[in-house]
Amino acid sequence: MSMKHFRFLLCLTGTVFLTAGVIFLPRYLSRSLDLRNLNQVETSGREDFSFLEQGANDIYSAFHAFASLNTEDGTPVLLASVEEPVQMNSEMISEVYIQAMTASEVQMLPWLRYLYDHSSAETDAGMVADRTDEEEVWLDWSNYIRSAQYYSLTCTSEENPRKKELLNFWYLRFSDLQTFDYYFIVNAVNYQIYYAQIHNDITEAIIREYEEYQKVSEENPEEDVFISYLGESFGQGCMQYYESQGWDVVNQENLYQKMNVAILYLEGKKPFYIERSIAEGQNSTGYKGICVGFQDLIRWVRQLQNT
Secondary structure (H helix, E strand, O other): OOOHHHHHHHHHHHHHHHHHHHHHHHHHHHHHHHHHHOOOOOOOOOOOOOOEEEEEHHHHHHHHHHHHOOOOOOOOOEEHHHHHHHHOHHHHHHHHHHHHHHHOOOOOOOOOOOOOOOOOOOOOOOOOOOOOOOEEEEEOOOHEEEEEEEEEEEEEEOOOOOOEEEEHHHHEEOOOOOEEEEEEEEOOOOOEEEEEEEEEEEHHHHHHHHHHHHHHHHHHHHHHHHHHHHHHHHHHHHHHOOOOOOOEOHHHHHHOOEEEEEEEEEEOOOOEEEEEEEEOOOOOOOOOOOEEEEEEHHHHHHHHOOO
């Protein structure tokens, strides 16, 4: 055999073995490792891994979740945005309406109503109840949904730092673009209200009277009856709506650019705070507004509206 043929066979043999090694060697090694670990069990402590669970959807869990808005992982994720009212679930809107009216009746929220002027327009039987000319009439504002955003928020569990809890919520807007403009943040499961921003003729009147009495009370602190009444009724309303075991209000002199702050107490839990303040920014009605909600959530909404 010539040297030329010998070299050719040597190269060919090397190529065949190299190709076989590239194809079959990884499979052989993987199979041998699988066989070696077959029927072998390794355990890991629960504290060595993190997991995500749906939150409890109670008021304190929500407060804890929104308190994380100032942390790195406390950023709500927008999952869906609905711009067409016909796409909204009518049952959900009805539940939100009931929650909002309940909060209004216990005086946590301003009155969600308007005074109907029979001399300037006809009564729409589908929109207002049968009332006499002297009585107030109520608007079913749930027929005026303008937009809805669905968010998800994760936070570290208070009981277990290895566990993440999930809170889903809706950010809704209702308005006729003339006489009222309402914003709500509600739980996506039980529709409890965590934030409300109300613009109507009632909020305009409340703010005007509040500002007048605030000037009077600065000059004569003993004349702050209206300011005190606002704080007392607000604290009582928050306790009733959120079904807390107790409540208190922050003294007016300790507030800065806030109308009232209510402190709510739940058994075995840290107290949490509900703020009421004058809403900032423009709206479609031109009325000054009042916002109510968790303090951290109010700050987040203001940032969202500014952007």
